[in-house]
Structures are given as structure tokens and as C-alpha cells.
Amino acid sequence: xxxxxxxxxxxxxxxxxxxxxxxxxxxxxxxxxxxxxxxxxxxxxxxxxxxxxxxxxxxxxxxxxxxxxxxxxxxxxxxxxxxxxxxxxxxxxxxxxxxxxxxxxxxxxxxxxxxxxxxxxxxxxxxxxxxxxxxxxxxxxxxxxxxxxxxxxxxxxxxxxxxxxxxxxxxxxxxxxxxxxxxxxxxxxxxxxxxxxxxxxxxxxxxxxxxxxxxxxxxxxxxxxxxxxxxxxxxxxxxxxxxxxxxxxxxxxxxxxxxxxxxxxxxxxxxxxxxxxxxxxxxxxxxxxxxxxxxxxxxxxxxxxxxxxxxxxxxxxxxxxxxxxxxxxxxxxxxxxxxxxxxxxxxxxxxxxxxxxxxxxxxxxxxxxxxxxxxxxxxxxxxxxxxxxxxxxxxxxxxxxxxxxxxxxxxxxxxxxxxxxxxxxxxxxxxxxxxxxxxxxxxxxxxxxxxxxxxxxxxxxxxxxxxxxxxxxxxxxxxxxxxxxxxxxxxxxxxxxxxxxxxxxxxxxxxxxxxxxxxxxxxxxxxxxxxxxxxxxxxxxxxxxxxxxxxxxxxxxxxxxxxxxxxxxxxxxxxxxxxxxxxxxxxxxxxxxxxxxxxxxxxxxxxxxxxxxxxxxxxxxxxxxxxxxxxxxxxxxxxxxxxxxxxxxxxxxxxxxxxxxxxxxxxxxxxxxxxxxxxxxxxxxxxxxxxxxxxxxxxxxxxxxxxxxxxxxxxxxxxxxxxxxxxxxxxxxxxxxxxxxxxxxxxxxxxxxxxxxxxxxxxxxxxxxxxxxxxxxxxxxxxxxxxxxxxxxxxxxxxxxxxxxxxxxxxxxxxxxxxxxxxxxxxxxxxxxxxxxxxxxxxxxxxxxxxxxxxxxxxxxxxxxxxxxxxxxxxxxxxxx
RNA sequence: CAACAUGUAGCUCAACGGUAGAGCAUCUGAGUUAGGAUCAGACUGUCGCGGGUUCAAAUCCCGCCAUGUGGACCA
Numbered sequence: 013x014x015x016x017x018x019x020x021x022x023x024x025x026x027x028x029x030x031x032x033x034x035x036x037x038x039x040x041x042x043x044x045x046x047x048x049x050x051x052x053x054x055x056x057x058x059x060x061x062x063x064x065x066x067x068x069x070x071x072x073x074x075x076x077x078x079x080x081x082x083x084x085x086x087x088x089x090x091x092x093x094x095x096x097x098x099x100x101x102x103x104x105x106x107x108x109x110x111x112x113x114x115x116x117x118x119x120x121x122x123x124x125x126x127x128x129x130x131x132x133x134x135x136x137x138x139x140x141x142x143x144x145x146x147x148x149x150x151x152x153x154x155x156x157x158x159x160x161x162x163x164x165x166x167x168x169x170x171x172x173x174x175x176x177x178x179x180x181x182x183x184x185x186x187x188x189x190x191x192x193x194x195x196x197x198x199x200x201x202x203x204x205x206x207x208x209x210x211x212x213x214x215x216x217x218x219x220x221x222x223x224x225x226x227x228x229x230x231x232x233x234x235x236x237x238x239x240x241x242x243x244x245x246x247x248x249x250x251x252x253x254x255x256x257x258x259x260x261x262x263x264x265x266x267x268x269x270x271x272x273x274x275x276x277x278x279x280x281x282x283x284x285x286x287x288x289x290x291x292x293x294x295x296x297x298x299x300x301x302x303x304x305x306x307x308x309x310x311x312x313x314x315x316x317x318x319x320x321x322x323x324x325x326x327x328x329x330x331x332x333x334x335x336x337x338x339x340x341x342x343x344x345x346x347x348x349x350x351x352x353x354x355x356x357x358x359x360x361x362x363x364x365x366x367x368x369x370x371x372x373x374x375x376x377x378x379x380x381x382x383x384x385x386x387x388x389x390x391x392x393x394x395x396x397x398x399x400x401x402x403x404x405x406x407x408x409x410x411x412x413x414x415x416x417x418x419x420x421x422x423x424x425x426x427x428x429x430x431x432x433x434x435x436x437x438x439x440x441x442x443x444x445x446x447x448x449x450x451x452x453x454x455x456x457x458x459x460x461x462x463x464x465x466x467x468x469x470x471x472x473x474x475x476x477x478x479x480x481x482x483x484x485x486x487x488x489x490x491x492x493x494x495x496x497x498x499x500x501x502x503x504x505x506x507x508x509x510x511x512x513x514x515x516x517x518x519x520x521x522x523x524x525x526x527x528x529x530x531x532x533x534x535x536x537x538x539x540x541x542x543x544x545x546x547x548x549x550x551x552x553x554x555x556x557x558x559x560x561x562x563x564x565x566x567x568x569x570x571x572x573x574x575x576x577x578x579x580x581x582x583x584x585x586x587x588x589x590x591x592x593x594x595x596x597x598x599x600x601x602x603x604x605x606x607x608x609x610x611x612x613x614x615x616x617x618x619x620x621x622x623x624x625x626x627x628x629x630x631x632x633x634x635x636x637x638x639x640x641x642x643x644x645x646x647x648x649x650x651x652x653x654x655x656x657x658x659x660x661x662x663x664x665x666x667x668x669x670x671x672x673x674x675x676x677x678x679x680x681x682x683x684x685x686x687x688x689x690x691x692x693x694x695x696x697x698x699x700x701x702x703x704x705x706x707x708x709x710x711x712x713x714x715x716x717x718x719x720x721x722x723x724x725x726x727x728x729x730x731x732x733x734x735x736x737x738x739x740x741x742x743x744x745x746x747x748x749x750x751x752x753x754x755x756x757x758x759x760x761x762x763x764x765x766x767x768x769x770x771x772x773x774x775x776x777x778x779x780x781x782x783x784x785x786x787x788x789x790x791x792x793x794x795x796x797x798x799x800x801x802x803x804x805x806x807x808x809x810x811x812x813x814x815x816x817x818x819x820x821x822x823x824x825x826x827x828x829x830x831x832x833x834x835x836x837x838x839x840x841x842x843x844x845x846x847x848x849x850x851x852x853x854x855x856x857x858x859x860x861x862x863x864x865x866x867x868x869x870x871x872x873x874x875x876x877x878x879x880x881x882x883x884x885x886x887x888x889x890x891x892x893x
Numbered sequence: 894c895a896a897c898a899u900g901u902a903g904c905u906c907a908a909c910g911g912u913a914g915a916g917c918a919u920c921u922g923a924g925u926u927a928g929g930a931u932c933a934g935a936c937u938g939u940c941g942c943g944g945g946u947u948c949a950a951a952u953c954c955c956g957c958c959a960u961g962u963g964g965a966c967c968a
Contacts, residue, residue: 034930247897247963257967283968296968336966362966372968380894381966415895460967576963688916689905694898697905705917711930761907761915768915837912842949844912882948888911892948 035714037678041801045148053817054150056106058551058562067103068566069095070546072574072582073110076136076158077117080143082614082660082698083575085670086686089798090611090754091573092149093687096797097751099150100821106566108549109144109151111137111158114165114473115538116194123504129472130500133160143671147679148800150817155552159541164548165474166495167557168540172477173488174596180226181466183486188465190218195508196469197222223476223534224463227588231256231459234587243607245693248579255580257460259284262439263369264453266295266345269354273307278447279345279357282368282458286442287434288375290423293392295345296338296360296385298370304359307341314339314359321361336385337361348442348452349424360385368458377409387411396423403428464585466537471502471510473535481522481529490523496531509533542582543589546572547599556598563599572605573754579610609754612695614686616666618655619643626665627652630672634700657697668698680799681707687798688760709764710802716771717792717806720784728780736779739769740787741828747794748824756798766791785810790822838863839890840872848889856883863889 048054071091074084095107111133118129125132137158144151157164175181189198193213203215227234235256238249261284268277279295297304299321308315317339338358347353355373362381363372376386377395386393395406397418406421407414420426425441426434442453467476475496477489489496499517502510511517511533522529544557550566551559574582583605590604619627627645632652634643643652660667673682685706690696743766750759770787773779789810796803796816807816838846846868850859860881863869869891880892 250897251963254964259967261968281968285968362968364967367967369968374968379968381968384966458967579963691906694906699905699917701917702905708930709916715931757905758907764915839911839949842911842947847912880948882911884911884949888949890911890948 035711035802035805037680037710037801038675040805041146041148041674041679044801044804045145047804047815048148048150048817051815051818053815054107054152055154056108056152057104064102064104066106066566067095067098067571068106068569069098069571070106070108070549070569070573072572072578073112073542073545074140075112075115075117076133076140078136078139080140080670082668082670082686084144085147085682086614086692086696087573087575087611088144088147088149089683089686090609090692090756091571092147092151092683092800093751093756093797094571094754095150096800096817097821099817100793100797100819102820105150106549107149107151108155108552109149109153110156110545110549111140111160112538112542112545113137113158113160114535114541116196116470116472118472119470119504128500130160133158133472146671146674147683150800155549157548157552159474159538159545160472162495162497163553164545165541167548167554168474168536168544169477169489169494169496170491171544171557171593171596171598172536173491173494174598175225175592176478176488178592178596180229180592180595181223182226183221183223185219185221186224186465187217188220188222189215190220191215194470197465197467220467222465222467223536224465225588225592227464227585228459228461230588230591231258231461232457233591234461234584237587237603241603241606241608244605245608245610248576248583248608248610251579252584255461255584258457259459260455260457261368262286262442262453263456264289264348264373264442265447266348266355266373267447268343269346270342270344272342273310274303274343275306276303279303279371280369281371281373282456283373285375285378285435286438286453287420287423287426287429287431288378288396289347289349289373289438290420290426291375291377291394291396292347292355292373293376293382293386293394294374294389295355295357296363296372296374296382297341297357298363298365299359299361300365301359301363301370303343303357303371304341307343307359314341317359321359336381336388338385338389340389348445356391358385358389367460376413377407378413378415380413380415383409383411383413394422396421464537464588466540467534468537469509469512469533470535471498473538474541475511476532476534476536478532479520479523479529480532481525481527483527484522484524484529486532487522487524487529493523511535539581539585543585544593546586546604547590547593558593558598560597560599563601567599567601568604568606571607571609571754573609573611575613576610583608609693611692612690613659614698615657615695616660616668616698617657618664618666620653620655621645622650622652626663628665629668629700659695660698673703677703677707678710678801680802681710684709684760684799687756689757691757692754709767710799712771713767713791713795714802714806716767716774717788717809720770720774720781720788721809721811723774723781726777726779726781726784728783729778732773732776732778733780733783736769736773736783736787737825738828739766740790741825744790744794744822745824745826745829748821751797759794760798763791763794792816793819793822837888838866838869839888840869841892842890845869845872856885859883859885859889863891 069091071087095105099105113133118133121127121132122129172181189203191198191208191211191213193211194208198208198215207213208215235253235258238252241249261282263280263282264286265278265280299318304318308318338360341357341359343357344354345357347355363370374382374385376383376391376393393409395409395414397414398406398421400419403419403421407418417431420429420434426437429437439453439455443451445452475498477494477496479487479489481487499514502514504510518530518533520529520531546569547558547563547567551562586604590602593599594602619632621627632643632645643654645652658664658666670682681703685703686696689702743762746762747759770791774784792803792806793816800817803816836848836850837844838848848863848866850862860883873893878891878893882890
């Protein structure tokens, strides 16, 4: 395992600057970035040696908004640490970068500024690439691509056609979420509290013909495979499981008894709790249920009630607070188990047509919603669960439904059974019973997860490669006619989709019959673009969507890092895509991301002037004195209110521009600060004081290296030498254990301790030069993944003629991790009273004798015998009196 | 409303059964024309509260309180 690149430098490594000089971050960072580039140090080799293990680290690729923000800095710094660490550990590392470049903002900018989405996007990419490069990330830039590159979306069109052929993509007429502001369809996942995720506009329901991906076929698979993702945060797995929303139950058919106004003879309800059937007090229908709609045709009151329900039904927020309302239809159904019992049928506003059958049986005693409804309309509340200790006494139910465990009571054949047993028994009995010749119930599993609607009525997206022919219908475009390229000559003077009104683009011959036909003008949801980009990085110039050989070598991504906001959408779609791409032969990996890390946000104090306007941190100065923290405007010296700590955002103006920080302090300081201050999965509070502290450390470390490198031979005391060597290797062992788990802030704390010790040793002069060099060298190597430029400069100053970025990780000398003689605390009755130094391997008996001989122990005993002496070898001794 | 996470120095966080520590801030001193940088040093803790287990609890268990996050008519 040698260095990865030839190490030849154009400057002298032996130069030893004066200790009074300051480290010039800007000049050094530019210099080292150029040297890394010239050495092609971070280019991943397509054919690494066979014995070299691969490691794929990926951060969620950015949307090219135009500016890099602190969240990006944190995200990419975190990934870069692991990439550089794994490289030093001898892995062949893939660490690429790309751009999630399609989407609405480009079109909005086009409309506003009369620019073209393409020009706007590529300009932004160029600006952000420069910014990211100034961070000194160890990225293989030769693999860079944008999802709006024709080369990329051409491959995506091939994937679409393969999905279409495999039945994974289909077209259906569906009620869709329509965003009236963006004038496009949204996926369910993109509707938050009834509003568009981007526009915040109230979403309407419209009936349109749309393209869908059959993600619902994989509901079980996607749910059950979550268990195997042991390197994913539990929280994300829970969120995905909830989103898939599997519930097992039964469809139960209830025969109608009183049926005035409907032609139906039965109503089918879905329930996960058929065990509570004996407690059923009513039946509820959704407003859109066919029976409700049929009744409404002849009953104006029902018509009015349904309209009322639908008004509320547009926004989730409204549903949450809405009062339970119902309408007694006068219909009744027969209870399946209790001879002669009839249940009244209500239309109720809390029942959703989209889930189950749109009808329920209400068991008021064991469902809170049903209970509220029953109390309001004076319906039956019968508890059918009892404490196993007194199985004849049902749990009393007043205003809170009983949702816990229990045994069945008042439930005929189910009496005495526990929940699961009773559910099985109820389903079995109903399955045997006949209604009109077929079983009264079938077991069924329901899911919340719906098929993924991918059609978007937008220009700036991947065109869906199909043609509409009046004779042949919907025809896939021929492979040889791909890619279907977006036209450049488009206008944004009107809302809606520019592709629809393009004069010629739509007109094509039908791929099947050759007659005049027209192209599909919908483009794909941008989440499609991001669902497979990680696979493309394995071979970004392949003539097919993936090069299976490369994909199989690199995937799954070993460590994926990004924000928790993608816990459901992007990650679930990508998991689906991996499966769909496996079916269609594009790769063999089912789970795309082996390890997932969700990083916290970068947050900052907010500042508000007396007139209520928000101020930027750069516009004021903060005093931190005895009167607490106070902030003043730089221009007027007026005091402003220091507000809450919030996510950096344009609206609150509490942003800090990474460019400014890198210009002032350098990329290393910015990286060190975001990595050191809080655990990576939690929010980090950006403070000026913290940045300055980080920068002081940069200067201090550089000065320390300078001093050590420039000092002459020192002969140290054997004890001090050993102590520093021990600390060095113990720190190395600890840091080595922390980096793979992304516990960077803990690693930083360890490094601080070591630097303090080296500093002290250098000043005292009781440690030999060679030991100091070893300590500071290992220290620099541990710092290198986090502050790579500073580390290179220090590494060179220490006389190394290789780059630290190309050097193997230092080896831990394990014999230094164990002490021969150790100082242990001595407790008396569990409280520390003193210390004792013993040989590492002294026996319990010897330790006990030595402790009892100590003066402070004798004093505490005052002549008595100790009740007990606990000796934990190597840890502690406790004398119990 | 149930779930999960988090409560340790003024602030941000370590330690995860066995000696409570770092950085920042604050204070004192050195130095400097001054400020900054630097150096030397100092202060700060019922480890959220209450109980339990243990020779020993910040750490494990139970209960409560506070804060945060994302869910919430999914039958």
C-alpha cells in the first residue's frame, strides 16, 4: 500500500518559516488544491487492483440554486472526512459530485428574468462548482454530471421504456393533486397539509390521465427489507414504515336490512379489529361512498351534507380540527353474529373513501373516533374487552375508548380469547358464513402507499419518451429515436407548459404506423432523476443507463449522507428504483444505500430591529460582557433584539455566506468548525466566537508544528516519553473508532486533548524530539481528513516528501495501549478518597493489601476491619466500611 | 393525543456502571504606544427531579417534569 500518486513538488519542503508568521490559509489552500488536481489524487480508478477494497461515499447531490450555503458545507465536509479517511485506510474510494438540475426554480427564474432555464442552470452550476472546489473536497470531478445533461436524461428515457415494457410504468386516469400556482400535478408525498410543497398553494383535486410507477407492487418488500438496513437511523426506518402504512384486517360484508333509497344489497367494510364486532354500534360511510352518492340523488339533505364534507376535505389541517359529523341515512345492516340485531348506517365526515372500502363498522368502546361519534349521536357503546383477572367485567368506557389489551367478553364464541386469537376466529367464522353464495369476509392487507405519479406539466424536466397516435394509441418511442431532446426555442410568456404550445416539437411520425402523431408533452418528476444518479456515478459515460459491471462493483453506496427531509420521498423512491432496475437488468443491487446518515442543520441566532425587520449577522456587532449578550447595528449603533436560534434562511436573514468565511478564515476553519461543534446528526449553531475559536486552533497547530520542526535534538525523560507515546496511540485508537461512525465532534475533542499535551511537552522540554515528531505527525494525520490543506502544509514542514492525503493511516502500536503501572482511584463507601499506583498485573490480594496499608484508608477505618473490599483490576478499588 | 430523541460548567458538547472533562465565553496577570494575536493562570457542576438495582449510578430500571422532532381521523 503505497502513495496513490507521484509526489513531486515545485516548492521546497524544507523551508522553516519564522514562528511569528501567521498561517496564510487562502494562499495555502489554493496551492494544495492545485497540487492535488495536478496529481489527479482523487480520481477513482476504473480498474483498481483486485485486492483493494472499494468504498463508495456519497452526499446527496445539490440543487443548483446558484449559491452554496452552510448546510452544503457541513454535508460535504462530513462526507469528505470519511472519504479521505477510507482512502488513507487503503480503500479505493468513489466520492463523486453531481447536480440535481431539473425543476421549477429554473422556470420561475426564466419567467421572472427572461433567461433560459438551461443557461440559468448551467451558470449556477459553474458558480457552485467553483465554491465547492474552494472547500478542498476530495471529489473525483471527472465523474461530474447534471441531471439536465442530455447524456443523463437520454439514459433515463431508456429506463422509462424498460419500465414500461416490464409493466412497472403505466398510464391511468386518476384524481391527482393539482397545484394551481405552479400549474402542475404533485405526488401525494409533495402535498404537505393540503398545500404544494414548493408553492404553498392550496392543492385541488383534478381528474387527469397520468403516468405512474408501480411502487405499490413493492409495498411489502420495501417494508420488510427495512429490517435489514442495520446502518440506517431507526427514525428514518420508522418514517418509511409509517408511510407504507400496512395494516392487516378483513373486508366484511354486511347485508342491508332497511334499504330505502339504494339498490345496494350489502355494504362492505374494512376492519383491522374484527375481534370487536360484538361491540359494533353503527356503520359509517364516506361521503364519496357509492351508496352515499346514490342516496344523495333522491335526498337533498344528504346531498347538502356530502357537499359540506367535501368542503372540509380539501385540507388536512381542517380535517384535523373538524368536529365529527354524521347523517343518519335511515338504512340498517344486519349484525353478522347477533341474530336480529341491526346497525344504523351513517354517512360520516371522518371516513375516507381512499382507504379500505370507504365504509367501517363503528365500535365505540374501542376506537376514539367512533366513541366521539357515538356520544354525539347517542349510539350504543358496548365494551367487549375485560381484564384477564376478572373476565366477566368489561372495561368501563366513558369518554376515552379502551385501546389496550384484554380478553373478550360478551362476544359469544370469542369469549376469553386474546386479541390476535379473536381476530383469527372472527375472520374464520365469517369466511365460512355465506352471503349470496360467497364468504362474508376475506382477510386483506391494506397500504397507505400509492403508486407514484410521475407526470409533470412542465418544460424543465426529462421528456417522457412516448408518442400519442390517433390510430395506435400510446406508443413508446423507438430506441433509435432516443433521446427525445428538450427544444431550446421555448417561451415563458404564458403560464402552463411551454412544450404544449411549441410550434413543431410535438409533431412526429408514429413509431408504429408512421402516420402523423404527437409527442407526450409531460415531463418526469425530478424525483425520478435523483432515484438512480448514484448508480450512474459508477460509470457516468456508459452507453447504457448503467454499466452493470461497474454498478455491481460499487453499489450499494457504503455511506450516504444527507438531510432528514428526504427520509421518505427520495430514499423510498430510490429503493424502489433499485428493485425496478434489477428487474429490468440494469443492476443486481436491491438496496441502494447500505449506510445512511442524516445530518443536522446549520442554525444561527436571529436579529430583529425595533421596526421589526430582520438583520444579517454581518450588519451588526455582538457584545458579550457582564450584561449578557447584546447586539448593535454597525451603521447606527442602535441596539437590536437577539432572537431565537433558527435554521439559516433568507427570510430571517440569519445566513452566513460560506464564501465570506472561506475568504476570511479559510476552508479548513469552516470545515473544522462545522465538524467539531456538535454531533453530526444534530443541529450545529453557527457563532462568530466558535469560528474564531476554530481559527485560533488552526494557527496554534501550525505554530506548534513550526516550533517542533524547527527545534533541535532534545533528550527527554523516559517517563515523559512513554507517557506522550501512550497518549498519542490511545488517541489514535479512539479517533480511529470514531470516524467510521461519523462521531467527528468526539474525535475533535480527542485531538484537542492530544494537542494540549504535545504543546505542554514541547514547552517543558522533557520529551525527546523523536517522540514529539511521532506525536505531532500522527496528530496531523488525524487532522488531515478534516483540515486537509493545513495538514498538508504541516506535513511538508515536518520534512515529509509525500502528501499526507496520499499517505496511509498511521498504525496503532497496540502495546502502548496497555499500561504496566496504573494509578487507580480508591473509594471508601463508593466515594473517591484517594489514589494508589500499582503494577498492572498485581493480584487482587496484593492490591487489597496495598490499599489497606495506605494512611488515608487506615484513618478512615480507625482500627476497624473493612466489611468488604472490591477490587476491579485496572479500574478501581472500593473499600466498604 | 401516542411515538422517538434530548436534559452534564454561562454556552456548545465529551465521558455511557468505576477519578465528571474539552472548546468557546468570563476573570486575573505578562506583554504591547494601543488594540488584536500570543503566553501564564483562575473561576464555574445536588450530571432535569424523585424513587429503585449495585460495593459503586451522570451512566442500568421505574415514575415525573421540561424541550425538540417528525406523525396524527388509515378503520
